[in-house]
Amino acid sequence: xxxxxxxxxxxxxxxxxxxxxxxxxxxxxxxxxxxxxxxxxxxxxxxxxxxxxxxxxxxxxxxxxxxxxxxxxxxxxxxxxxxxxxxxxxxxxxxxxxxxxxxxxxxxxxxxxxxxxxxxxxxxxxxxxxxxxxxxxxxxxxxxxxxxxxxxxxxxxxxxxxxxxxxxxxxxxxxxxxxxxxxxxxxxxxxxxxxxxxxxxxxxxxxxxxxxxxxxxxxxxxxxxxxxxxxxxxxxxxxxxxxxxxxxxxxxxxxxxxxxxxxxxxxxxxxxxxxxxxxxxxxxxxxxxxxxxxxxxxxxxxxxxxxxxxxxxxxxxxxxxxxxxxxxxxxxxxxxxxxxxxxxxxxxxxxxxxxxxxxxxxxxxxxxxxxxxxxxx
Amino acid sequence: xxxxxxxxxxxxxxxxxxxxxxxxxxxxxxxxxxxxxxxxxxxxxxxxxxxxxxxxxxxxxxxxxxxxxxxxxxxxxxxxxxxxxxxxxxxxxxxxxxxxxxxxxxxxxxxxxxxxxxxxxxxxxxxxxxxxxxxxxxxxxxxxxxxxxxxxxxxxxxxxxxxxxxxxxxxxxxxxxxxxxxxxxxxxxxxxxxxxxxxxxxxxxxxxxxxxxxxxxxxxxxxxxxxxxxxxxxxxxxxxxxxxxxxxxxxxxxxxxxxxxxxxxxxxxxxxxxxxxxxxxxxxxxxxxxxxxxxxxxxxxxxxxxxxxxxxxxxxxxxxxxxxxxxxxxxxxxxxxxx
Numbered sequence: 001x002x003x004x005x006x007x008x009x010x011x012x013x014x015x016x017x018x019x020x021x022x023x024x025x026x027x028x029x030x031x032x033x034x035x036x037x038x039x040x041x042x043x044x045x046x047x048x049x050x051x052x053x054x055x056x057x058x059x060x061x062x063x064x065x066x067x068x069x070x071x072x073x074x075x076x077x078x079x080x081x082x083x084x085x086x087x088x089x090x091x092x093x094x095x096x097x098x099x100x101x102x103x104x105x106x107x108x109x110x111x112x113x114x115x116x117x118x119x120x121x122x123x124x125x126x127x128x129x130x131x132x133x134x135x136x137x138x139x140x141x142x143x144x145x146x147x148x149x150x151x152x153x154x155x156x157x158x159x160x161x162x163x164x165x166x167x168x169x170x171x172x173x174x175x176x177x178x179x180x181x182x183x184x185x186x187x188x189x190x191x192x193x194x195x196x197x198x199x200x201x202x203x204x205x206x207x208x209x210x211x212x213x214x215x216x217x218x219x220x221x222x223x224x225x226x227x228x229x230x231x232x233x234x235x236x237x238x239x240x241x242x243x244x245x246x247x248x249x250x251x252x253x254x255x256x257x258x259x260x261x262x263x264x265x266x267x268x269x270x271x272x273x274x275x276x277x278x279x280x281x282x283x284x285x286x287x288x289x290x291x292x293x294x295x296x297x298x299x300x301x302x303x304x305x306x307x308x309x310x311x312x313x314x315x316x317x318x319x320x321x322x323x324x325x326x327x328x329x330x331x332x333x334x335x336x337x338x339x340x341x342x343x344x345x346x347x348x349x350x351x352x353x354x355x356x357x358x359x360x361x362x363x364x365x366x367x368x369x370x371x372x373x374x375x376x377x
Numbered sequence: 378x379x380x381x382x383x384x385x386x387x388x389x390x391x392x393x394x395x396x397x398x399x400x401x402x403x404x405x406x407x408x409x410x411x412x413x414x415x416x417x418x419x420x421x422x423x424x425x426x427x428x429x430x431x432x433x434x435x436x437x438x439x440x441x442x443x444x445x446x447x448x449x450x451x452x453x454x455x456x457x458x459x460x461x462x463x464x465x466x467x468x469x470x471x472x473x474x475x476x477x478x479x480x481x482x483x484x485x486x487x488x489x490x491x492x493x494x495x496x497x498x499x500x501x502x503x504x505x506x507x508x509x510x511x512x513x514x515x516x517x518x519x520x521x522x523x524x525x526x527x528x529x530x531x532x533x534x535x536x537x538x539x540x541x542x543x544x545x546x547x548x549x550x551x552x553x554x555x556x557x558x559x560x561x562x563x564x565x566x567x568x569x570x571x572x573x574x575x576x577x578x579x580x581x582x583x584x585x586x587x588x589x590x591x592x593x594x595x596x597x598x599x600x601x602x603x604x605x606x607x608x609x610x611x612x613x614x615x616x617x618x619x620x621x622x623x624x625x626x627x628x629x630x631x632x633x634x635x636x637x638x639x640x641x642x643x644x645x646x647x648x649x650x651x652x653x654x655x656x657x658x659x660x661x662x663x664x665x666x667x668x669x670x671x672x673x674x675x676x677x678x679x680x681x682x683x684x685x686x687x688x689x690x691x692x693x694x695x696x697x698x699x700x701x702x703x704x705x706x707x708x709x710x711x712x713x714x715x716x
Contacts, residue, residue, distance in 0.1 A: 064651055090650045103648035107666045116662070120653030161648075168652050 032058045034228045036072075040206065045198050047207045047215035050225035051251065056208045059225070060174050063206060064097055065090040076172070091120070096165035097174040100181065102157040110136070110152075110160055117168035135163045155186045162194075166201060175207045179214060191217040212252050216240070224248050226377075242279075247377045249293040256346050257374070258292045268292055268373065271341040276317040277368035291374050296349040298370035301335065301362055308363035316365040319346060323360045328352070337364055507531040547615055555622045562623070563630030564668075568660075571638035572646075582635075589628035596624065637668045 033055040040046050048056040061067045063074055065081065065088060073083035081088045096117075105113055111132060118128040152160065158178060165173060175194070179187045195218045198205055209215050215222045216236040224231045224239060224247075232244045243249035246257055260270040268290060269275045278292055300316070302308050312318040324345065325336035333355060335348045348364050356362055507530050536542075563585070568574075570581045588596060600621055604611035611617040641664060649659040 064647075066647055066650075089655065090647070091653050091655050093651075095651055097648070097651040099644040099648060101642055101644050103642065103644040105645060105648070105663055105667075116649065116654075117652030164648075164652065170652075174651075 032228050033062065033069075036225075036228075036230050038223060038230065038233065040204060043202045043204055045195075045205045045207065045218060045220045047209055047219040047222045048225055049209060049212060049215045049222050049251075050231075051210060054225040055228040056210075056225050057176055058228075060097075060176050060206060060208050063172070064095060064174055065093055093172075094170055095172045095174060096168055096170035097176065098158075098161045098165050098178045100177040102154075102161045102178075102181075104152070104157050104160055104164075113160055114163045114167055117164060121168065131167055132163075135167050138163075154182050155190070158182065158190060162197065166197070166203075170203060173203045173205045175205065177209055178207075179209075179211070187211075187214070194218050224251065226251075242372055243293055243374055245375045245377055246291050246293070249372070249374050254296050254347060254349075256294045256296065258294070258342070258344065259376075260290060260292060262290045262373070266368070274319075274341055276366075276371060277315065278371040278373045279369050289376065291376055293372045293374045294346075294366050294370060296334070296347040297332075298366055299346070299348040299350075300365040301337075301348050301350050301354065301356065302365070303356055303360055303362050305363065308365060311365050316367055317371060319364040319366075321346065321362065321364070323356050323358055323362050326356070326358050335362075337362055504528060504531045547618075551615065551619055551622070555619060555626070559623050559626055559630050563627060564634045567631055567634030567638050568664075571635060572643065582631075585631040586628045588624050593625070597621070600624070634668075638664075641667050 036055075036059065038046075048059055050056050058067065062069055062082060068084070068087045069082055070084050073080050073086075075081065076093070080086050081093055105116075108116070114136060115128055115132045118131060121128070123131070161178070178194075179190050182190060191214050194207075198218070207215070207218055219236060221233060222236055222239045223233045226247050232239060232248045234242070239248065240252055243252060243255075249255045249257060258268075258270050258276075260268040260276075263269050263275065266278050266280055267275050268278055270292075276292065300311065302311075308318055308320075319337070319339055321337040321339040323335055324338045325334075327334040331352065332349050333352050335350065335356065337346045337348055338344075339346060346364055508526055508528055566581050566585050569578050570585075573579060591599075600617060601612065603609075604617050604620070611620060645663050645667070646656075646659045649663050650656065654662060
């Protein structure tokens, strides 16, 4: 039902050129969210990803209508719902939100919590009860009539919050770090659950998180934010494999950043005698001083010089150095290799089948396609 | 132990210092009350009574004296008011799902009983004084006569004297009005400031807490100046007492209401608003049920803290007692004897 109704429309959430809640700007002298332009397609799952204080929750609360921007606008289906002069209250936006604290009402039972939103939907009591029972049957935490009274675990509260948000069949679902209070195992389980629910209901979803793994698992697209600005937007693989800036490269997963000078063609000079070839895609964006991003798992590590030379002759970038540190993780081994020139350390991750000893001279090789030129922030 | 010194103490120190300052100021006010008692004992013509209806802290010495002498006096109520800040903790526990530690009705009944006892002690003291005085006033040279001890004047003052009747009526009227309206106003201000409903809302905190640091006499003079001229002339009416007690007790009600709202996470309200409830419905369905315990306590504390009617009753009894000593108001039996 939700899917049909939603797909019938042309639902978009568009942000204007400058969004800033009045209070934050007033107190800090800078906008909490600035120059954010984003269009979200109908039924899309978009994550806002960034470090603490980057403006992702502020953005979500602006979309929800809890804050009013003092510039820019937010539209849904081409209708302005927030701007400096317009603010449609949250209750009239047909949205739902799941909060970091779950915000389960402790004075109500599980059933009452879930059924509350249906009071405003002009449904008969019977219809409303049926909807609640149906939704709770999918993953109800115990007896729905019992008082909450803190008897529910974090995961159970999260499920109640999810049921409460979904039962009203919102056009847009907002999630504000909903898994941050769960333990690691449950968090991993809930990531898949959230994605499964999205695929089932097809609700346009904006998900706020600082956990890149959550964003990667759940999202169709990821918006990386930093200091109130949008740094990069893309699919999880684009964000991970082709970061545009040093910040994105370092924030999403482990990485090695090597500073150098961009030469003609797709060559970057890291040191007088060390030049590496980089991927073609981003060359037109960067000139002169640039950085190269190479993920640790994209290196091939070998102690055999002839093997290294052979691969280098096939176009691989070659780095030679001494193995300084070795950490065994079970499913992988994390090495630190110190290069002579330039005097930097590389992190290299290999499968556990290939192990090297500390102090050993090794060669790290990276294919040019795995070496991405990024802009220094 | 090291943790307590390096972590707990620095965190708790501001609150401890604040508590110490409040306790110190409070103890000073107790000393003043004792002074009043002494003054009243030595000189029945209490000058403070001349300030009349606008007097707040400089209240009649008899009243303060008697209430200080009564073990269930203001101190106990003050202490209870401070303890009432625990309401937030109870509510927090409640929200965490633990059983409610203190039932508000039970609290109300207990404090009501305490207040009743307090008034009974005050009235009992007056009755005893009257009883002793009636027997003590005998002609020189007469043999002691136990039959001369009676409570006629006490009953006369309490049940027949018009001022006392009015005072009893004022007791209930002002007490209930101040408590109810004080609770509502304090709750409203605390909600507005806590949820920052409009720009500059936080400045209301200053106005709500200002009476805490303004000396009572300054407040009294301020009220006198404000309400002795148009457009609102309240001087000489009972309503100036209402305004005075409302103002004076506002900080306590406000601070309790604020702690209550602080303990209710705004996301609980947001969660209801985003799924269809407007602000009023959200207030009714979510905030009020969660804040109810705190509001009950505030009402009870206002009722006892303000207690303006009781003070009026007391003043009336004191006045009548002084009148009795001076011969203005005496029972026919004593008049005949002294004449």
